[in-house]
Amino acid sequence: MSSTLVELEHISKSYGSKLIIDDLSLTIHENEFVTLLGPSGCGKTTTLRIIGGFEMPDSGRVLFEGRDITNTPPNHRNLNTVFQKYALFPNMTIAENIAFGLRISKKSKQYIDDKIKYALKLVNMEDFADRSVDSISGGQQQRVAIARAIVNEPKLLLLDEPLGALDLKLRQEMQYELIRLKNELGITFIYVTHDQEEALTMSDTVVVMNQGYIQQMGTPESIYNEPENAFVAAFIGDSNIIPGFMVQDKLVDILGVRFDCVDSGFGTNTPVDVVIRPEDVILGKPGEGRMDGRVTHIIFKGVHYEMEVMAGGFEWLVQSTVGHPVGEEVSISVDPFNIQIMNKPASEDEEAIKLDE
């Protein structure tokens, strides 16, 4: 990994009596695409605003290239923000919006003109320089907001749910654009979203947050395949979260049936939560799998069928390209490496997280 750009050290923040961020520490490397992912109210936007300088943490420090910038106002930070609702200045044209930061820092007219051209080209908006802000669509405003931020050549770009107001198709297009931009510009992105798909698609690193804590941090693959707790598992994609206990290393008891698994180190006869992704549940003829059950629901989703199977007193969510009609007897089996074992929530706080969902 390349060198460290931003460090958050033990950041806490509350509004009144409501604790928003609780002792959060996070390191972000240069040229990384980091996404803060979580439900609304999880503290992700506040974290971003603390990095941007719009909020002061109650305690803790923010380091930028090793320098403490906790008390530096936003206008003296070498970073720029793309705001949730774009925040374009309605009294200025597109070009004037983009020139704003450059004019503040007293760049030459020639330099500014070149930069405007370059930035508009970068976001595919060459012909819009003299248009007014309210004459362009939401997606176009978004591009201008990005152009306005990047012309200042910041080391770090903060993006606060920038695609939240766009429709699905445009959002997907912009996701690819953003990845392309980041690669072309070679700057660090910190991206806030509540959309797990967006996070998994775009990021190098995903930071899953809830209730002011970091729940898990890692590559999109590791977050999806190896959720560390029930919150992450439930928040990222669909999953079956089933209470069980570890009989011994590599053997777990689920609903009274023993399954081989690959996890160890949980001790013997320890209560755990078991996560099984719906696409990892294999349906077969009765008696052929680990346990038998009956299909209770089925819907066709296009790529696959989604079924609910009642087995062992638990309603399993199953995705398969082969559909089974409602009422059919089936068996369930799971490959050992698709069984993810998680510790039971240790504190009531974590329990609360689960209820929240």
Add this chain to the structure above:
Amino acid sequence: MKKHSVLKKVYMAVIILFLYAPILTLMVLSFNEGRTMGKWTGFSLHWYEDMFADEDIMDALKNTVIIALVSAVVSTVIGTLFCLALPRLNSKMRSVFLALNNIPLLNADIVTGLSLMLMFVAFGITLSMGTVILAHITFCIPYVVLSVRPKVRQLGMTHYEAALDLGATPWVAFFKVVLPELRSGIFSGFLMAFTMSVDDFIVTHFTRGAGINTLSTMIYGQVRIGIRPTVYALSTIVFVVVFILLIASNVISGKSATVKARRKAES
């Protein structure tokens, strides 16, 4: 940072002092024994007794309230009806009417008052309390329109049509669906009209008949002969009543706002 916020507080305090010093002075002087303005000669309530015994003041007070009530009610009805009909007009007519609506709003009171007086006189209408009320209705209507119209626009036709669709007669739909939704706008329009009427001096001054005084014209009349402290007592009472009414209406509307917010959150 800190220094700035102190500066801000001092600035706000100075402005608030500027706004309230005169009013508070009147209040204090209303309890002054003597009638000299610059000197405190002892506490007394006798100006209040005198005030309630003063027929001129009581008469002016009564006139003020009657004029304000009648013109507020009439202008609220006319203004609300107009706002309800507005969506049915074509856009050209609408913009003409709304431009006309701005005339009394932006015109100088002295012009409004004088032109009304000229008309009354030209048509041989004797100036009386009636002409004052007619004049007040004229300048109150625009305020009603200003506060009801946004509510009508917000409401649109869908609520009304939904009610009809569910089997309500037009009248039921109007009273059960449309009117309740407009209530806050109509109420604030009424309140605004009432306040404007009470506060008015200039239009009243030119359109009133001989011997008819409102509080404003009575005070103006006293300016030349010297204001008696009974008027200070009166202004104290007016201020206290206004203060209580405003607090009460803010509490009520604040409450309904929270109820509304809660309803929205639940839906």
Add this chain to the structure above:
Amino acid sequence: MNKRSFTAPYIIWIIGGTLIPLAMMFYYGLTDESGTWTLQNILAIFEPGNLRALWKSLLYSAACTVVCLLLSYPIALILRNVKRAKGVIVFIFLLPMWVNFLLRTMAWQVLLEKGGVINGILSWIGLPKARLINTPGAIIMGMVYDFLPFMLLPINNVLSKVPNSLTEAAYDLGASKAQVITKVLLPLSVPGIVSGITMVFVPALTTFVISNMLGGGKILLIGNIIEQEFTVGDNWNLGAGLSIVMMIFILVSMAFIAKFDKKGEGLA
């Protein structure tokens, strides 16, 4: 419901209460006592006394407008950033507006009078009495006092609607606090400023009450001249003619408002 006939009472009132009276004003202003058409009532504005009164009115109302703007804008800026109990603080600033206009002006008379409260305090602490009332300063101050809320209200309305994200974006792009005000907030609050200017300038220009009460009848503004023509002087045609001249200035400021405040943000 929503019948077009609902507009009838309104139309009647607009015609009877606004249009006909204004027509009467023009008729009187453009005729003499015998009813023949003439421009002399309009041209009377060029008589030295009237011209001086108009000039004074313009001067005082301009001064009042500038002072109101300079006082209000910082308040509106401060109010923008108030988070707790903002409604209460705005309420405090607007409350005096609900006290009768005449009472408020009278209160200043009581304060400024020769034997009034301020002079009472001055002599109590051993300072010489000052001549406060019946000066241009007293009139302008009375105007400021009476009309300040008309400036504060529209500016506050417009400024409080500017989303925080805009000022944050400006900071984020390197603007200092002063630059955020001059480059973002000020341009965006132009509609509010323009309505504020009109709403203060028109009543200040046309007042006769304030100049009468705080100027002691010695300082004549155009409003005083017109009022006197109608009450004391009894030359209604002349009064109407001067009113028409005054209306020209009102129309100019209405055109001003229409140009800058297209969406009516300031008035609402």
